[in-house]
Amino acid sequence: MKQLGQTDRKRLYRDWARRSSGRLALLLDGVASPWNVGSIVRTAAAFKVEHLYLAGATVSPGSARAAKTAMGTERYLSWSHFERGPEAADAAREDGFCVVGLELADQAVPLHHLSVGRDACLVLGNEDHGLSSATLAACDAVAFLPQLGRVGSLNVAAAAAIAIFELRRREWSGA
Numbered sequence: 001m002k003q004l005g006q007t008d009r010k011r012l013y014r015d016w017a018r019r020s021s022g023r024l025a026l027l028l029d030g031v032a033s034p035w036n037v038g039s040i041v042r043t044a045a046a047f048k049v050e051h052l053y054l055a056g057a058t059v060s061p062g063s064a065r066a067a068k069t070a071m072g073t074e075r076y077l078s079w080s081h082f083e084r085g086p087e088a089a090d091a092a093r094e095d096g097f098c099v100v101g102l103e104l105a106d107q108a109v110p111l112h113h114l115s116v117g118r119d120a121c122l123v124l125g126n127e128d129h130g131l132s133s134a135t136l137a138a139c140d141a142v143a144f145l146p147q148l149g150r151v152g153s154l155n156v157a158a159a160a161a162i163a164i165f166e167l168r169r170r171e172w173s174g175a
């Protein structure tokens with residue numbers, strides 16, 4: 001066993017990209033830490049997320065600290081800014097996405113039980129207060145990631161990574 005070199009990785013990724021036709025986008029509602037935004041951007045770029053809808057005080061992926069954490073992968077994504085989460089959700093819907101909030105909310109369903117259309121925009125909230133009630137109300141569906149331990153919630157970048165992978169995994173397994 002040995003690690004793959006650059007050329008083999010490119011071939012491997014091309015192969016998986018061919019099996020991934022669903023469109024993905026993210027809506028970040030007030031994600032305030034440039035390190036979180038940078039980390040989300042890098043994961044998003046790795047899984048072919050096409051657009052970021054940035055609401056409220058979300059840090060721009062182009063800011064120096066976010067771009068450093070993203071290691072330049074922000075060049076693979078486009079983004080647009082909105083004053084409020086609901087406006088951003090409307091824009092995502094107009095672009096053809098089913099808008100899926102990710103939050104530990106009372107009527108949320110486990111993400112692995114939620115059937116989403118082919119094209120989904122995942123909505124992630126602020127590190128402190130999560131998704132605003134207005135943004136939650138603007139979502140087509142709300143899902144949560146079941147947790148097992150004594151931790152109140154996941155880091156927002158970790159939650160984004162798990163949820164993005166779950167949606168791609170479904171495509172690959174034909175679920």
Ligand SMILES: C[S@@+](CC[C@H](N)C(=O)[O-])C[C@H]1O[C@@H](n2cnc3c(N)ncnc32)[C@H](O)[C@@H]1O
Pocket residue numbers: 102103104123124125126127128129130131143144145146147152153154155156157159
């Ligand atoms: C750190 S959490 C927000 C804090 C949370 N409202 C609390 O009081 O514990 C930041 C964001 O990560 C996402 N998140 C974290 N854990 C999650 C989980 N288990 N299921 C779904 N989303 C989660 C949500 O989008 C949330 O708004």
